[in-house]
Amino acid sequence: MQEKELIPYLYRTEFRKITAVLCRLFGIEHITIAEDIVGDTFLLAAETWGLKGVPANPAAWLYVVAKNKTRDFLKRNAIFNEKVSPEVQYSAEESHEIEVDLSATNINDSQLQMMFAICYPGIPPESQIGLSLRILCSFSIDEIADAFLTNKETINKRMYRAKEKLKQDKVKIEMPPDSEIGKRIKNVLTTLYLLFNEGYYSSNRNTVLTKDLCLEAMRLTHMLTENQNTDKPEVNALLALMCFHASRFDARIDKNGELILYEDQDISLWNNELIKQGEYYLNRAAHGEVLSRYHLEAAIAYWHTAERDSPQKWEKVLSLYNRLLMVEYSPIAALNRTYALAKVYGNETAIAEAEKLALDHSHLYHILLGELYSDIDKSKAIEHFTVASKLTKTTADRKVIRKKIEKLKH
Amino acid sequence: MKEFVMVYRAEPMGEIKLTPEGNMVVSKEWENWMGGIAAQNKLVSPGMRLGNEGRVIKPGNLVTNGPYAEIKEIVGGLSIFKADSIEEATEWAKTCPILNAGGNVEVRDIIQMNG
Numbered sequence: 101m102q103e104k105e106l107i108p109y110l111y112r113t114e115f116r117k118i119t120a121v122l123c124r125l126f127g128i129e130h131i132t133i134a135e136d137i138v139g140d141t142f143l144l145a146a147e148t149w150g151l152k153g154v155p156a157n158p159a160a161w162l163y164v165v166a167k168n169k170t171r172d173f174l175k176r177n178a179i180f181n182e183k184v185s186p187e188v189q190y191s192a193e194e195s196h197e198i199e200v201d202l203s204a205t206n207i208n209d210s211q212l213q214m215m216f217a218i219c220y221p222g223i224p225p226e227s228q229i230g231l232s233l234r235i236l237c238s239f240s241i242d243e244i245a246d247a248f249l250t251n252k253e254t255i256n257k258r259m260y261r262a263k264e265k266l267k268q269d270k271v272k273i274e275m276p277p278d279s280e281i282g283k284r285i286k287n288v289l290t291t292l293y294l295l296f297n298e299g300y301y302s303s304n305r306n307t308v309l310t311k312d313l314c315l316e317a318m319r320l321t322h323m324l325t326e327n328q329n330t331d332k333p334e335v336n337a338l339l340a341l342m343c344f345h346a347s348r349f350d351a352r353i354d355k356n357g358e359l360i361l362y363e364d365q366d367i368s369l370w371n372n373e374l375i376k377q378g379e380y381y382l383n384r385a386a387h388g389e390v391l392s393r394y395h396l397e398a399a400i401a402y403w404h405t406a407e408r409d410s411p412q413k414w415e416k417v418l419s420l421y422n423r424l425l426m427v428e429y430s431p432i433a434a435l436n437r438t439y440a441l442a443k444v445y446g447n448e449t450a451i452a453e454a455e456k457l458a459l460d461h462s463h464l465y466h467i468l469l470g471e472l473y474s475d476i477d478k479s480k481a482i483e484h485f486t487v488a489s490k491l492t493k494t495t496a497d498r499k500v501i502r503k504k505i506e507k508l509k510h
Numbered sequence: 511m512k513e514f515v516m517v518y519r520a521e522p523m524g525e526i527k528l529t530p531e532g533n534m535v536v537s538k539e540w541e542n543w544m545g546g547i548a549a550q551n552k553l554v555s556p557g558m559r560l561g562n563e564g565r566v567i568k569p570g571n572l573v574t575n576g577p578y579a580e581i582k583e584i585v586g587g588l589s590i591f592k593a594d595s596i597e598e599a600t601e602w603a604k605t606c607p608i609l610n611a612g613g614n615v616e617v618r619d620i621i622q623m624n625g
Contacts (some may be wrong), residue, residue, distance in 0.1 A: 419538065422545025426556045434549035441542075458549050 103154055107146055114159055115142065115238035118166045120210040121202055123235065128217055129267040131235065137173060141166045167200040209275070211236060215320065216284060217273045219291040220266060226436070227262035228291045229298060230255060233462060237316040247313060249304060281329055283392075286323070289338050289394065292317050296342050307353055314349075318342045325381070335384035337394035343378030344401035347371040359496050367408065375405045396424040400436075414443035431459050435468050447472045463491035463501075470504065478508050511592045513554055513620040514599040516606070519614025529538040537605040545592060547602055557589035583614065590620065 115138055122134035141162055155161040218231045226248070233239040233247065245255045276284040299313025321339045324330040351369035352360050382398050400420045407413045421437035434457050442450030451472050459465035466488035473481035482505055489501045547553050564576030564584075576584070586608075593599040596619060603615045 197594075328595055418545075419541055422548070424539040425545050425548035426553060429548060429551045429553070434551070437545060439548050453549070458550065 104151055106154060106158060107142065107149070110145075110158055110162065111142055112238045114162055116206045116211065116236055118163065118202065119235055119238075120214045121200065121207055122166070122170060122271045123214055124210040125200065128271050128273055131263050131266075135234070137169050138166060141147055141169055160314045161180065163202045165422060169200065169296070170200050174379055179404070208323070208327075210273075212323065212330065213275055215275045215324075216276060217271050218267065218290040219289050220269070220271050222269050223262045223265050224270075225291065225294055227258050229295050230258055231262055232295060232320070233313075233316070234259065236320060239316075243309065245300070246306060247298065247304065247309060275329065278329065282332065285330060285332060285335065285340070289321075289334060292321050293338060293394070295320075298343070300345055307357055311349060314342070314346055318346065325384075325471040332390075333385045333388040334390055334392035334394050335385075337392055337398045340378045340381035340385055341394055341398035341401050343374045343381060343407050347374035347378065359500060361500065362404070363408075370405065377401065378405070391423075393424055393428050396420050396427065399423070411444070414440055418444050431457075431462060432464070435459065435462075435464055439468060439471070442472055447476055451476075461491070463497065466491065467501065467504075470501075474504075474508060482508050511594055512596075513590055513592050513622075514596065515557075515618050516589050516591065516599070516603060517585055517616040517618065517621055518587045518589075518606070518608045518613060519616065520586050520608055520611055521583070539610070543605060543607050544589070552591050552593060552602075554590040554592050557587060559587040560585055586613065 114302065118138045118141070119134050121135060123131050126134055144165060145158070145162060149155070152347070214235055215232070218235060219228050230244050230248070233244050234241070239247070241252050241255050241259075245252045248255065296314050296317035299310040299317065302310045302313070304310050318339065321335060321342060324335045325339060347370050348365065350371065351365040351367070354360050377399070379402070382402060385395055385398065400417055401418075403413050403417050418437065418440035421433055421440055424433050425437060438450050438454045441453055453471070454465070454469055454472065457465065466484040470481045470484035470488060473484060485501050485505045489498050489505075492498055492501065544553065544556060566574045566576060567572070591599055591602065595600075596617060599617045603617050606615045608615055
């Protein structure tokens with residue numbers, strides 16, 4: 101690998117590891133210091149490697165430099181030393197040498213603990229996702245701003261407020277006790293689910309970036325399945341769901357970066373390897389007493405990869421959506437349930453149910469009604485698609501809707 | 511929006527002969543009915559089915575084996591919904607699958623107990 105590619109590559113893989121270890125060492129109130137030290141380490145790497153060449157083991161070089169910078173910082177910064185966590189003070193007095201443990205085990209533990217700390221319901225979901233991308237996925241502030249289709253200042257402000265809140269609430273960087281993991285992991289899974297969706301359903305045209313968000317969400321979820329304390333059925337269910345969705349990555353975007361609807365996708369482009377992985381994790385999810393929304397959503401996603409269209413499939417999907425809605429309401433599940441209802445009981449029945457949903461403000465609601473009316477009443481269908489086109493915020497959606505209207509006019 | 515409980519009454523399930531097929535049909539009906547209300551974000555809790563074991567305790571340490579001998583309509587389960595009015599909840603109750611199985615449904619408003 102060339103030096104130009106090597107540093108961004110190492111940044112993506114190592115920044116998060118060292119940062120998590122330093123955060124855990126310093127405590128939640130000093131996330132920014134940890135980020136700065138690791139950032140400086142990479143700056144020094146860029147300068148030094150450019151002049152002297154790349155060291156034999158670049159990652160080890162980064163670890164040594166990060167350790168030295170941490171020690172220097174702790175020695176130099178008297179104020180910090182006064183306020184620093186007792187643990188660090190203790191080890192500093194004991195050995196006169198602060199131990200920065202960058203072993204694989206400690207890196208892994210630190211990342212898991214940071215995951216629990218960051219996925220803290222006291223800060224807004226978008227901040228949890230932002231912090232996760234920064235601390236757990238090594239994203240730069242610019243990349244996060246791109247992912248959220250906003251600017252650097254907004255993200256910086258959001259991060260600042262989130263870090264202040266974590267500090268104020270004295271959130272601990274630690275593994276929750278076994279008795280609490282089941283409850284606490286819910287927040288973590290919600291954030292990982294949102295992170296995945298942020299990539300999967302993003303209106304962002306940068307497909308490389310949005311795919312990255314999905315892959316990072318999958319990597320973090322996978323980490324949870326590898327730890328025996330966090331390897332819960334619902335974690336496996338969420339990972340299965342992600343695998344099934346991700347299997348359609350290449351089939352759902354055309355050469356021009358435009359969305360291809362499920363019905364029009366080329367099945368040969370679906371990734372069988374990911375479908376198999378999804379099935380593997382869905383099987384692993386099938387024990388215990390908890391039937392989470394992820395189980396139900398993964399089962400729905402499974403049916404979408406198993407068969408495109410069959411009466412059996414739609415009966416199962418309708419049943420799963422019914423149960424999903426009983427566990428947790430969401431407008432999207434309500435709309436999808438109505439679509440499945442149409443597939444099983446016909447459009448007329450579904451239209452009657454759709455009109456009770458009270459989702460007039462949603463463009464997806466009007467797309468659904470447009471679809472359901474297409475074979476019954478073309479002018480009504482066009483009416484709904486036109487409203488949908490006005491309500492949608494993305495040009496990609498508008499294009500898809502316009503195509504549907506054109507088709508109906510012919 | 512207020513909360514309402516629906517109390518489902520029917521003959522005890524033990525007396526109704528159900529083929530595995532028949533059982534499936536009933537549950538699909540129930541699922542679609544409840545799913546339809548849940549899709550409107552009006553389901554608070556699917557609630558619970560009650561089993562066939564029961565005891566009734568009366569003053570004077572009198573314990574009987576459930577009310578089955580006396581009345582045909584025992585409580586089979588209950589769910590909680592939210593609605594703008596009892597009229598709205600009543601409209602849903604009119605489409606409840608229990609009515610097709612010879613049972614009935616009672617709609618009652620809920621008054622929360624605090625503490």
